Amino acid sequence: MLKAAWGILMIIEGGYLIPVKPRGRIIRDGALVIEEDEIVFVGKRDEARSKYSSDVVIKAPHHVIVPGFVNSHCHLFQSILKNLGVDMDLVEWLRRSIHPALASYNDEDFYVAAKWGLVENLKSGITTIVENHYGPRGYEAVVKALIELRIRAFLARGIYELNVLLDELREEPDQALSHVESLVKKYHGFNNALWIAIAPMHPYNASRDLLLKAKELSDRYGLLYHTHTAESTKDLEFAKKLHGKTDVELLYELKILSSRYHAVHAVNVTPVEIDMVASSRAHVIHNPESNLIIGSGIAPVGEYLKRGVNVALGTDGAASNNNNDIIEAMRFTVLTQRGFRRDPTIVTAWDALEMATINGARALGLEDLIGSLEPGKKADVVIVKLDEPHVYPVNDPLGALVYSANASDVETVILNGEVVVDGGRHVNIDEEALRSRVGKTLERIVDRARNRFGVRFPFEDYIA
Numbered sequence: 001m002l003k004a005a006w007g008i009l010m011i012i013e014g015g016y017l018i019p020v021k022p023r024g025r026i027i028r029d030g031a032l033v034i035e036e037d038e039i040v041f042v043g044k045r046d047e048a049r050s051k052y053s054s055d056v057v058i059k060a061p062h063h064v065i066v067p068g069f070v071n072s073h074c075h076l077f078q079s080i081l082k083n084l085g086v087d088m089d090l091v092e093w094l095r096r097s098i099h100p101a102l103a104s105y106n107d108e109d110f111y112v113a114a115k116w117g118l119v120e121n122l123k124s125g126i127t128t129i130v131e132n133h134y135g136p137r138g139y140e141a142v143v144k145a146l147i148e149l150r151i152r153a154f155l156a157r158g159i160y161e162l163n164v165l166l167d168e169l170r171e172e173p174d175q176a177l178s179h180v181e182s183l184v185k186k187y188h189g190f191n192n193a194l195w196i197a198i199a200p201m202h203p204y205n206a207s208r209d210l211l212l213k214a215k216e217l218s219d220r221y222g223l224l225y226h227t228h229t230a231e232s233t234k235d236l237e238f239a240k241k242l243h244g245k246t247d248v249e250l251l252y253e254l255k256i257l258s259s260r261y262h263a264v265h266a267v268n269v270t271p272v273e274i275d276m277v278a279s280s281r282a283h284v285i286h287n288p289e290s291n292l293i294i295g296s297g298i299a300p301v302g303e304y305l306k307r308g309v310n311v312a313l314g315t316d317g318a319a320s321n322n323n324n325d326i327i328e329a330m331r332f333t334v335l336t337q338r339g340f341r342r343d344p345t346i347v348t349a350w351d352a353l354e355m356a357t358i359n360g361a362r363a364l365g366l367e368d369l370i371g372s373l374e375p376g377k378k379a380d381v382v383i384v385k386l387d388e389p390h391v392y393p394v395n396d397p398l399g400a401l402v403y404s405a406n407a408s409d410v411e412t413v414i415l416n417g418e419v420v421v422d423g424g425r426h427v428n429i430d431e432e433a434l435r436s437r438v439g440k441t442l443e444r445i446v447d448r449a450r451n452r453f454g455v456r457f458p459f460e461d462y463i464a
């Protein structure tokens with residue numbers, strides 16, 4: 001693996017370099033110098049050449065160099081369930097497709113799916129991920145994949161207590177919380193690259209007691225609290241029936257909203273609820289494609305930004321996206337807001353790039369380490385080529401990235417100073433071998449879901 005050894009520098013010569021901080025700056029003929037796992041220089045190529053020399057030089061003349069992306073919400077097991085339950089609303093999609101499939105995984109299946117999803121995330125330029133795994137099983141398998149792929153990760157440990165049809169996914173709160181605690185003791189801070197977060201799945205799936213006990217645990221260990229919030233109108237109806245309040249009203253009243261809280265989705269909110277999110281300094285995790293495909297709606301991102309709310313970006317699980325392409329998610333973020341508000345200025349390409357980088361870092365409390373290209377920060381770097389017919393010629397490199405490019409244009413990904421994607425391929429994963437394992441794993445899962453739960457997936461109606 002190509003890595004800047006001790007004292008030896010890696011130099012990347014662009015192309016365009018977008019450091020993200022300061023906002024609005026793009027360096028033409030830029031260069032980035034990395035020593036070990038740290039960025040030591042960001043600036044013009046000529047200045048870099050006069051100060052540094054190295055045998056390890058990556059030339060990126062027709063490229064844009066940006067910070068590694070932060071995927072602030074994902075469910076890796078879904079990476080092998082793409083398009084399994086198409087054309088359903090959120091609750092129906094979960095109950096008829098995702099939950100029966102999830103209850104049919106064994107540990108090996110979780111591991112294969114997580115690995116496949118991580119390869120896709122890394123090839124999309126994602127170097128930090130919030131992996132929200134749920135149900136009682138599979139955590140060690142997911143952790144194994146996270147550690148093997150060396151991605152920076154928060155494992156948000158999901159909990160279902162109420163309103164879940166399958167017994168296989170339901171958990172006793174105390175048991176689930178003590179499992180979270182054991183994960184914290186074992187892995188929180190592991191290798192300075194893996195942390196645990198706590199994640200009651202939706203307020204309609206949790207009693208007040210569970211929500212509060214999760215808060216206690218979050219306070220005790222300083223854990224992020226990561227919960228699907230005000231996602232679709234249907235789950236909000238369930239929440240109102242259970243709690244007599246909407247998600248945001250309840251979480252505000254219980255003082256769970258805080259600067260460690262991730263309001264995942266936060267689509268269906270009133271102006272008063274936007275105020276509650278803003279005043280409590282909670283973060284919104286925006287998942288534009290999943291919100292659209294499930295028909296949950298369009299989150300009021302423009303309003304959140306105006307109120308100073310930190311909005312980070314996620315792909316969500318690949319079964320409700322249906323991929324992990326965060327460049328595409330940036331584009332959807334801008335386009336949906338503009339169409340929604342009939343205002344071409346409400347959210348800009350700069351906003352979207354910040355959501356996918358520094359805002360994600362801020363939501364995770366890692367803004368001093370990652371999220372921008374600055375000396376002293378960790379060397380998480382993405383090099384995207386801009387010379388294909390769907391992108392070239394480049395008038396505005398930021399526009400080229402956000403409005404024309406996609407994940408397949410990511411050529412090189414550097415994670416903590418190591419090249420992990422080179423020429424668009426993961427450097428130490430045999431993708432063909434893994435793909436064939438994925439195909440077999442999915443066949444087994446679909447068979448088990450059919451036999452155990454009598455599920456019929458939509459595709460079975462029209463593929464003869």
Ligand SMILES: [Zn+2]
Nearest residue numbers: 075228316317
């Ligand atoms: Zn989700």
